[in-house]
Amino acid sequence: MCGIIGFTGNVDAKDILIDGLTSLEYRGYDSAGISYFTKNGIQTVKTVGKVSILKDKVNSEHSADATKCGIGHTRWATHGGVNKTNAHPHRFGRVTLVHNGIIENYTELKEEFAKEGKTPVSDTDSEIAAMVIDSCYKTNPISAIKKAVKKLVGAYALCIMFDEHPGKIYAIRKGSPLVATSTKNGSVIASDMVAIIKYSKDYFVLPEHHIATITAKSIKINDLDSNEVEPDMLHVNWDMTAAQKDGYEYFMLKEIHEQPQALTNTILPRIKDGLVDFSADNVPDSLFDGINAITIAACGTAMHAGLIGKSLLEKYVRIPVTVEIASEFRYKDPIVDEKTLVIIVSQSGETADTREAINIAHKKGAKTLAIVNVKGSSIARESDYVLYTHAGPEIAVASTKAYIVQMAVMYLLTFKLAVLKNTLPTNNVRKLVSTLLTIPDYVDNILSSDKVIEKISKRLVNAESLFFIGRGLDYSLSMEGSLKLKEISYIHSEAYAAGELKHGTISLITDNVPVIAIATQKDVFSKTLANIEEVRTRGAFVIMVTTSDAAVNVSLCDHILSLPEIDDAFTPFGAAVMLQFLAYYTSYAKGLNVDQPRNLAKSVTVE
Ligand code: F6R
Numbered sequence: 001m002c003g004i005i006g007f008t009g010n011v012d013a014k015d016i017l018i019d020g021l022t023s024l025e026y027r028g029y030d031s032a033g034i035s036y037f038t039k040n041g042i043q044t045v046k047t048v049g050k051v052s053i054l055k056d057k058v059n060s061e062h063s064a065d066a067t068k069c070g071i072g073h074t075r076w077a078t079h080g081g082v083n084k085t086n087a088h089p090h091r092f093g094r095v096t097l098v099h100n101g102i103i104e105n106y107t108e109l110k111e112e113f114a115k116e117g118k119t120p121v122s123d124t125d126s127e128i129a130a131m132v133i134d135s136c137y138k139t140n141p142i143s144a145i146k147k148a149v150k151k152l153v154g155a156y157a158l159c160i161m162f163d164e165h166p167g168k169i170y171a172i173r174k175g176s177p178l179v180a181t182s183t184k185n186g187s188v189i190a191s192d193m194v195a196i197i198k199y200s201k202d203y204f205v206l207p208e209h210h211i212a213t214i215t216a217k218s219i220k221i222n223d224l225d226s227n228e229v230e231p232d233m234l235h236v237n238w239d240m241t242a243a244q245k246d247g248y249e250y251f252m253l254k255e256i257h258e259q260p261q262a263l264t265n266t267i268l269p270r271i272k273d274g275l276v277d278f279s280a281d282n283v284p285d286s287l288f289d290g291i292n293a294i295t296i297a298a299c300g301t302a303m304h305a306g307l308i309g310k311s312l313l314e315k316y317v318r319i320p321v322t323v324e325i326a327s328e329f330r331y332k333d334p335i336v337d338e339k340t341l342v343i344i345v346s347q348s349g350e351t352a353d354t355r356e357a358i359n360i361a362h363k364k365g366a367k368t369l370a371i372v373n374v375k376g377s378s379i380a381r382e383s384d385y386v387l388y389t390h391a392g393p394e395i396a397v398a399s400t401k402a403y404i405v406q407m408a409v410m411y412l413l414t415f416k417l418a419v420l421k422n423t424l425p426t427n428n429v430r431k432l433v434s435t436l437l438t439i440p441d442y443v444d445n446i447l448s449s450d451k452v453i454e455k456i457s458k459r460l461v462n463a464e465s466l467f468f469i470g471r472g473l474d475y476s477l478s479m480e481g482s483l484k485l486k487e488i489s490y491i492h493s494e495a496y497a498a499g500e501l502k503h504g505t506i507s508l509i510t511d512n513v514p515v516i517a518i519a520t521q522k523d524v525f526s527k528t529l530a531n532i533e534e535v536r537t538r539g540a541f542v543i544m545v546t547t548s549d550a551a552v553n554v555s556l557c558d559h560i561l562s563l564p565e566i567d568d569a570f571t572p573f574g575a576a577v578m579l580q581f582l583a584y585y586t587s588y589a590k591g592l593n594v595d596q597p598r599n600l601a602k603s604v605t606v607e
Pocket of ligand 1: 299300301302303345347348349350351354397398483484487604
């Protein structure tokens with residue numbers, strides 16, 4: 001949430017800042033702004049709305065300003081409405097900064113400043129952070145930051161410029177991410193790698209509670225006791241094209257199409273001699289010794305991948321699995337102990353609630369295993385073990401490729417545990433693993449169904465409300481399909497276990513209400529068909545997702561989307577793609593910004 005960029009070097013900084021903000025816009029698009037040193041002091045330009053508006057303003061009104069050092073921000077509003085005053089950067093006294101996170105004690109701090117006659121101009125908690133730093137500042141920025149952070153409660157990634165220190169950016173973070181690198185043209189710091197990849201594939205994560213002093217030539221890191229710290233360098237194996245639309249109109253469509261490759265990258269390196277092997281991930285088999293329960297904690301789509309994991313693990317490993325919404329998990333007293341494996345699932349690796357689940361698990365003596373996409377992210381570093389998903393950067397706010405590879409890791413884990421716990425004959429596991437290896441091609445095949453789905457989705461555009469139903473794995477898929485559709489098309493949607501509808505919700509089914517019925521599981525197929533009959537009788541417009549070998553009476557539904565034949569356990573991969581297309585094309589047909597749905601932002605670093 002909120003994108004931050006800072007650059008200082010020997011080339012024009014304005015272009016680099018705007019360019020960085022354009023890449024980071026998916027983290028928030030309420031307003032944008034930059035501040036930079038000029039020979040007449042710090043200059044700030046802010047606008048409400050998109051970075052493109054900011055860019056036009058900078059080009060038309062500030063093109064003559066020369067600068068080699070500046071900071072920028074694209075905002076997802078938390079405290080204070082969406083307006084220019086609340087846009088970042090914020091300035092108070094001799095301090096100008098950008099902030100991602102929430103300063104929880106900002107009201108108390110504001111009251112204290114009021115007693116001194118100091119009033120902020122904006123309604124933001126971020127300006128209060130600037131006031132605190134300014135009040136601690138005499139001449140030394142580092143000692144000011146050290147004193148200030150003792151007063152700040154909450155989460156923050158801050159990039160700060162001080163009037164008397166041109167050419168330098170100072171940064172500190174707690175809770176919110178910051179990555180940085182130095183190149184021959186200068187040093188760059190940002191909320192995430194997509195803003196940096198243009199300059200380098202090597203970077204480091206600024207350690208929490210450490211201060212970075214960023215100059216054109218170097219980035220120096222000091223802990224709060226002033227010890228200099230050498231950061232751990234990381235490397236990404238994707239390049240700039242991964243962070244660009246590459247001919248697609250929207251990132252979401254591009255990312256849907258990237259799924260076969262993401263699946264190959266995630267599955268293939270972990271298969272050895274026909275079985276699952278996590279040794280290259282440094283996840284030892286001993287991690288699973290003595291484990292008698294699994295808890296999966298995650299949010300949103302990642303939690304839905306956890307639900308697929310639950311079905312698989314319970315079916316094949318016969319181990320009880322609880323899936324917890326991380327924001328609920330953290331505020332209850334979960335039944336977790338040293339015999340529970342807590343699996344944390346997150347694309348960004350920075351989701352605040354999910355991250356806190358690690359702490360809770362550790363306090364209860366449980367071991368944690370993270371399934372994370374972003375290398376070096378907080379969740380990856382704080383969990384005991386990590387299985388990375390190799391989706392590459394996911395830019396569309398609605399998660400697609402990250403979800404499918406999270407699912408893939410759930411299959412890998414299940415097949416690993418089935419061998420370790422001896423719950424399936426090894427030959428059966430080998431068969432399942434060999435099917436898993438065909439999944440990238442299977443998904444690739446389904447990508448060609450997009451034109452049919454595009455047509456069908458036109459029928460959903462005017463719906464006020466719609467329903468997704470399914471049983472077992474199909475129910476988990478329904479939840480994801482429903483979330484994806486409502487998130488980007490703004491049509492109210494609910495997911496129901498197909499058999500549960502008649503316990504209340506069926507009263508909402510009237511003429512032409514769309515019901516998307518997912519029926520891919522043979523063991524419950526006839527039961528789901530009966531539920532489809534029930535809604536059909538009440539006038540529903542039914543789109544059915546099923547397998548090509550299923551015997552469906554075509555008069556039962558308005559449209560059938562058929563998945564190629566595959567072992568029932570693997571149909572979620574195909575159904576997921578179809579539901580992603582359905583959401584995408586519905587949003588597209590409504591003329592919405594598919595990648596940047598209203599009120600949302602990628603990477604939820606606040607509670
Ligand atoms: C929905 C979506 C969100 C995320 C959720 C968790 O399309 O993307 O529901 O899945 O915010 O994010 P991560 O996986 O980054 O922890």
